[in-house]
Amino acid sequence: MPCGNESRLLENSGWSSRTRAVAKYLQNLFEDEVIHGHKVLSMDSLLARKTQKEASRMFFETLVCPLKLLSNNS
Numbered sequence: 001m002p003c004g005n006e007s008r009l010l011e012n013s014g015w016s017s018r019t020r021a022v023a024k025y026l027q028n029l030f031e032d033e034v035i036h037g038h039k040v041l042s043m044d045s046l047l048a049r050k051t052q053k054e055a056s057r058m059f060f061e062t063l064v065c066p067l068k069l070l071s072n073n074s
Helices: 004-011 017-035 043-047 052-073
Strands: none
Touching: 017 052, 043 052
C-alpha cells in the first residue's frame, strides 16, 4: 500500500485519470500476487475477461506507465 507521499505523487504527477487508474489497478494486482508468492503478472491475466477496447487501453497504459515513471524520476 503506498504511503501518503506516494499517493500524492501519483495524483500530482500530471498523469491522465486513465493512467492513474491503470497504475492503481496494477499496483493492487501486484500486491495480491506477492501475497500468493508470485512476482510476475502475465499480459494474458491482465487482459482476461476484458473487451477488445478495454484490452487495447490496458495494453497501451501498461506501456505508458513505466515511461512516465522514468520521466518523473529524472
